[in-house]
Amino acid sequence: MSRGRDGSGDVLVDESRLIRADLSLGKRLTGLALKWESLLSIIFIATLVLFSILSPVFLDADNLVDATFNFMEKAIIAMPMIFVILCGDIDISVASIIALSSLFMGMASEAGASTPALIGIGLGVGLLAGLLNGLLITRLDIPAIAVTLGSMSLFRGISNAVLGDKAYTKYPEDFGFLGQGYVLGIPVQVLVFAAVAAIAAVVLNATVFGRYAYAIGNNKTAARFSGVPVQDVRLAIFAATGLLSGLAGILLTSRIGSTRPNIASGWELDVITTVVLGGVAITGGKGNVAGVIIAAFLLGYMKFGMGVLNVPGKVMNIITGALLVVAILLPRAVESLRRRALLRKTGA
Amino acid sequence: MKRLLKRRESILLISLVALGLLVSIRARGFLGFENLDSILNDTCALIMGSLGQFMVILVGGIDLSVESVMAFTGMAAALANQAMPGIPAWLYLPAGAAMGAILGAGSGALVAFGKLPPIIATLGTMSIYRGIVFVMSNGAWVTTHEMSPGFLSIPSTPILGVSSMIWIAVLAVAAAAVLMRRTSSGREVYAYGGNKTAALFAGVSERKVSMLIFVASGILSGIVGVLWVSRYGMAHSETASGFNMQTVAACVLGGVSMSGGSGTVTGVVLGALFFGVINNALTVVNFSPFYQMAIQGFVILFAIVSNTLIDRRNQMKLAARRLI
Numbered sequence: 001m002s003r004g005r006d007g008s009g010d011v012l013v014d015e016s017r018l019i020r021a022d023l024s025l026g027k028r029l030t031g032l033a034l035k036w037e038s039l040l041s042i043i044f045i046a047t048l049v050l051f052s053i054l055s056p057v058f059l060d061a062d063n064l065v066d067a068t069f070n071f072m073e074k075a076i077i078a079m080p081m082i083f084v085i086l087c088g089d090i091d092i093s094v095a096s097i098i099a100l101s102s103l104f105m106g107m108a109s110e111a112g113a114s115t116p117a118l119i120g121i122g123l124g125v126g127l128l129a130g131l132l133n134g135l136l137i138t139r140l141d142i143p144a145i146a147v148t149l150g151s152m153s154l155f156r157g158i159s160n161a162v163l164g165d166k167a168y169t170k171y172p173e174d175f176g177f178l179g180q181g182y183v184l185g186i187p188v189q190v191l192v193f194a195a196v197a198a199i200a201a202v203v204l205n206a207t208v209f210g211r212y213a214y215a216i217g218n219n220k221t222a223a224r225f226s227g228v229p230v231q232d233v234r235l236a237i238f239a240a241t242g243l244l245s246g247l248a249g250i251l252l253t254s255r256i257g258s259t260r261p262n263i264a265s266g267w268e269l270d271v272i273t274t275v276v277l278g279g280v281a282i283t284g285g286k287g288n289v290a291g292v293i294i295a296a297f298l299l300g301y302m303k304f305g306m307g308v309l310n311v312p313g314k315v316m317n318i319i320t321g322a323l324l325v326v327a328i329l330l331p332r333a334v335e336s337l338r339r340r341a342l343l344r345k346t347g348a
Numbered sequence: 349m350k351r352l353l354k355r356r357e358s359i360l361l362i363s364l365v366a367l368g369l370l371v372s373i374r375a376r377g378f379l380g381f382e383n384l385d386s387i388l389n390d391t392c393a394l395i396m397g398s399l400g401q402f403m404v405i406l407v408g409g410i411d412l413s414v415e416s417v418m419a420f421t422g423m424a425a426a427l428a429n430q431a432m433p434g435i436p437a438w439l440y441l442p443a444g445a446a447m448g449a450i451l452g453a454g455s456g457a458l459v460a461f462g463k464l465p466p467i468i469a470t471l472g473t474m475s476i477y478r479g480i481v482f483v484m485s486n487g488a489w490v491t492t493h494e495m496s497p498g499f500l501s502i503p504s505t506p507i508l509g510v511s512s513m514i515w516i517a518v519l520a521v522a523a524a525a526v527l528m529r530r531t532s533s534g535r536e537v538y539a540y541g542g543n544k545t546a547a548l549f550a551g552v553s554e555r556k557v558s559m560l561i562f563v564a565s566g567i568l569s570g571i572v573g574v575l576w577v578s579r580y581g582m583a584h585s586e587t588a589s590g591f592n593m594q595t596v597a598a599c600v601l602g603g604v605s606m607s608g609g610s611g612t613v614t615g616v617v618l619g620a621l622f623f624g625v626i627n628n629a630l631t632v633v634n635f636s637p638f639y640q641m642a643i644q645g646f647v648i649l650f651a652i653v654s655n656t657l658i659d660r661r662n663q664m665k666l667a668a669r670r671l672i
Contacts, residue, residue, distance in 0.1 A: 090467075136649070140656045143606040145410065149596055150648035157642025164638045261638075269412075273471060282465045314482030314585050321475030329462045 036279040036331060040294045043327070047298060051305030058308050064301070065187065069179075069255060071300030072189040073098075073248040074267060078274045078292050079200040080241040085275055086204075087216045087234055088284030089144035093133060094245045095267035096155035101125040101249035103159045106168025106259035115175045122250035123243060129155060130242015137238060138231040144238075152268070160261045168259040179255030189251055196244065201289040209233065217284030274299055277324055356603045356655065360618045364625060371629040378632055385511075389503075391624030392517035393579075394591075394598055395617055396572045399524045400452075400565030401595035402616045407541040407561060408608030409459070409466025412592050416477035417451045417569035419587040422577035423481045425499075426490035433496035440502060440574050441516070448570015449563050451477060456562030460555040466562075474592075482585040492581035502578040513575060520568060525613040533560055542609030597644065598623055601651045622647070 052059040077094050084091050101122045105113075108121050129151070136147045181188045204210035212233045215223040224230045253259055278295035280287025299320060306316045372378040397414050404411040421444040428435060428443075451473070458469035492500065503513035528534035533556070539547040540557045548554060577583040602619025604611030623644065630640055 136653065140653060142652050142656050146600050146606040146652050147649070149593060149600065150645050150652060152593070152645070153597070153641050153648060154645025157640070157645045160638045160640075161636070161642045164636065269471060269474075276468055276471075282468055312482060312487060314479050314487070316479075317475040318479030318483070321472045321479065324475075325458060325462075325464070325469065325472035328464060328468060329458070332463060 037288070037291045037294060039331065040277075040279070040291060040298060040327075043323075044294055044298045044301075047302050047305065051301070051308070055305070055308045058305055063304075063308075065185075065190075067301060067304040068187060068190050070304065071296060072187070072193045073252045073255075073264075074271050074274060075293070075296035075300070076193050076196050076248045076251070077241070077245050077267075077271045078278070078296055079196050079289070080237065080244045081271050081275045082200065082204070082278070082280055082287055082289060082292055083213050083237045084144070084241055085272075085280045085282060086213045086284055086287050087237060088220065089137070089234065089237075090272070090282075091133065091144060091148045091238065091241050092268045092272075093129070093148040093152040093155060094241065094248075094271055095264045096152045096159075097126050097129045097242055097245035098249035098252060098264040098267065099159040099261065100129055100155040101246040102253045102259040102263050103162060103168075103261075105250065105253055106171075107162075109171050109175075110168060113172075115172050115178075118172070118175060119178075119250055122253070123246045126246015126249060127239060127243040130239040130245070131235075133242065134235040134238030138235045156261070156265075159263075163259070163261045169257065171254070171257055175254050176257060177254070179251045179253070189255075192247070192251065196247075197289060197293055204289055209236075213237070214285060217281075217286070219285075270299075273320065273324055277327055356658070357612065357615050357618060360602065360615065360622065364618060364622055367622070367625055367629065371625075371633060375629075375632040378629070383628070383632070385514075387621075387624050387628045388517075389511055389513050390628065391621055392503075392513045393572050393576055394594060394624060395517050395620040396520045396568045397591060398595040398598040398602075398616050398620045399520060399613065400568035401592075402599050402602075402604055402611060402613070403524075403528070403537060403561040403564050404466055405596070405599050405604050405606060406537055406608055406611060407466070407557060408606075409561075410470070410596065410606075411455070411466065411562070411565050412470040413451070413455050413473045413477060414565065414569045414595055415588040415591040416474045416481070417448050417566055418573035418576055418591065419481045419583075419585065419589075420451060420477045420484075421447045421570040421573035422587050423485055423490070423583045423585070425574045426495060426577050426583035427485060429496055429499040430490055430494050433499075437496075437498040437502050440499065440578070441571055444570040444574035445567045446570070448566040448568070448573070450566070451570065452562040452564070452566015453559065455566070456559040459562065460558035478585065481587070485583070485585060487585060490577075490583040495578070495581060499578050500581055503575045504579070513579070516571065516575065520571070521613060521617055524564075524568075527564070528613055537561060538609065594623065594644075597648050600648055603655060 048059070057063060081091065081094070104125045105118045105122050108118055113121070133144075133148055133151055136142055136151075137144050178188055178192075183191060204213065212223070212228050212230075215226065215228050216230050216233060220230060249264075252264060256263075274296050275287075275292050276282055277299065278287070278292030280292065302320065302323075303316055306319070368379055377383055397418070401411050401414055424447060425440045425444055429440075455466075455470050455473045458464045458472070459466050462469070464472075503511060503516075505512045507515055526534075528537065536547070536552045537557055537560065539550065540552050540554070544554075573588070576588060598620040599611065599616055600606065600619070601622055602611065602615035602617070604615060604619075626643060626647065627640060629635075630637065630643070
């Protein structure tokens with residue numbers, strides 16, 4: 001809610017922090033995070049069990065592996081999006097960056113570019129797009145949602161303007177391997193995601209950069225006065241988000257073998273839903289990689305399962321929407337009940 | 349501060365007029381009554397939708413459920429009309445408003461009582477409401493020939509020579525302006541958006557503000573949904589898809605701060621009109637419609653960057669004056 005210049009507005013309102021301060025902040029937070037991830041895991045396992053009962057074809061190793069093709073690209077973008085949201089920012093241009101990188105790959109491919117060149121172009125365009133977002137946001141100090149709203153229209157608009165109602169479909173034969181291939185029975189996409197997730201986890205948990213992200217999300221002003229290079233960290237995060245959206249664009253283009261202007265349309269909200277369901281607070285400062293990975297698989301397999309059962313996509317929307325709201329409301333309700341009980345105890 | 353806001357709106361107004369004059373050099377009749385009437389008719393939906401969006405942005409939030417509420421009330425109206433063509437046409441508007449109010453209250457309750465940030469609450473209700481539209485219609489479309497002539501003429505019925513669509517938009521703008529400027533509830537929304545802590549200490553109710561803005565946004569979206577479906581003679585589960593971002597864009601262009609607390613009804617109306625004029629100009633000048641989105645994106649980025657630079661310069665001047 002407070003996507004303002006700093007989080008100071010929340011301090012007096014959130015009485016829970018006063019209580020938490022007494023009970024070793026670190027322990028409380030890790031406890032909470034663990035609980036969130038375990039809650040998600042339970043929902044995840046329950047979903048798998050439910051669909052296995054409802055459909056005989058769901059619980060099949062090959063099917064479950066192949067189902068990952070439908071959500072790995074989104075899961076990859078979710079990783080840098082953790083950092084974006086952790087800092088209290090948001091990036092709604094990611095799907096349009098996919099469109100833009102796919103557009104340039106398509107143009108290069110028509111001109112006869114090889115697969116390595118296409119990969120370079122896809123990543124490069126993504127990085128540049130992310131840099132543009134980051135520079136406008138940090139150097140001019142404009143709210144991220146306003147900038148990425150504009151670039152969302154601009155990037156996809158460029159794709160619309162160039163392609164019109166046409167599409168690029170000529171890609172080199174070995175390009176398809178990235179989005180469709182397997183290595184030792186595991187889809188290349190899953191391996192790429194595993195690498196990205198591992199890097200994200202290490203950066204977030206074991207580097208100064210990761211600590212900076214938490215600090216910025218908790219209190220931007222305090223972080224700045226503590227010597228955190230706030231704007232540089234945010235710039236790097238937006239650039240990384242662009243780069244990985246470019247990577248997702250490569251995988252998606254390779255998987256479907258074509259570039260159309262409406263490619264990946266609406267994905268930004270799916271990615272944000274994944275990150276938020278994964279326990280990253282939209283107000284910033286709280287979240288973890290593990291939760292988001294579980295959320296990505298939960299949402300992915302839920303959609304796959306409902307697809308197997310012939311549930312129409314729009315009806316799935318009701319369920320994912322309700323899941324998002326309930327999953328976030330539930331722990332808050334429990335927390336507020338516990339807080340009330342605690343207050344009564346200390347008050348008496 | 350007030351003078352600065354005024355100046356921002358006058359800049360927007362001047363560029364709007366300049367744009368109109370520029371286009372009319374290329375295309376005669378662009379500023380003629382007929383074409384202006386058609387621009388206004390095309391932009392009414394955006395104006396009303398943006399007003400609802402504006403109130404939510406004013407508290408630093410965003411309402412992603414605008415387009416789903418529109419699809420919901422539009423489909424409900426179309427289905428009702430299909431089943432009972434005898435319902436008097438005027439009844440659809442208050443019914444749409446009421447339904448929109450309930451849907452808006454749903455999002456509002458999640459924010460006010462569930463303490464969810466607006467973006468999360470409406471991300472959820474956006475999916476849920478649009479899903480219900482699909483269930484309601486079984487995925488089918490309701491098309492022009494399944495609608496009664498009375499229903500189809502809701503937005504085009506002329507009153508005193510001007511279509512009812514424009515009258516409704518004028519009423520909505522007037523109501524929003526009075527609410528935001530002249531009532532204590534409206535001032536509370538500004539206060540809450542500007543500084544939450546200060547507003548709470550001044551006795552502003554967080555719950556009241558949240559419910560007010562989402563119900564208001566729901567009512568506006570609800571009415572727009574009915575008008576949209578009867579104007580285009582078509583209701584389906586993808587109705588108004590992508591409209592959310594257009595409403596946010598109109599607010600941003602109108603000088604509404606995304607971090608909350610500042611912005612005016614006039615600015616929002618001008619912002620929406622600007623997009624209406626651009627879109628109309630592109631067709632009039634025979635520009636490919638495929639360029640529309642890119643130009644829209646460029647305009648948004650240009651507007652926010654120049655707004656920021658103007659703000660910064662004014663602040664520097666202010667600071668310099670203080671130093672002396």
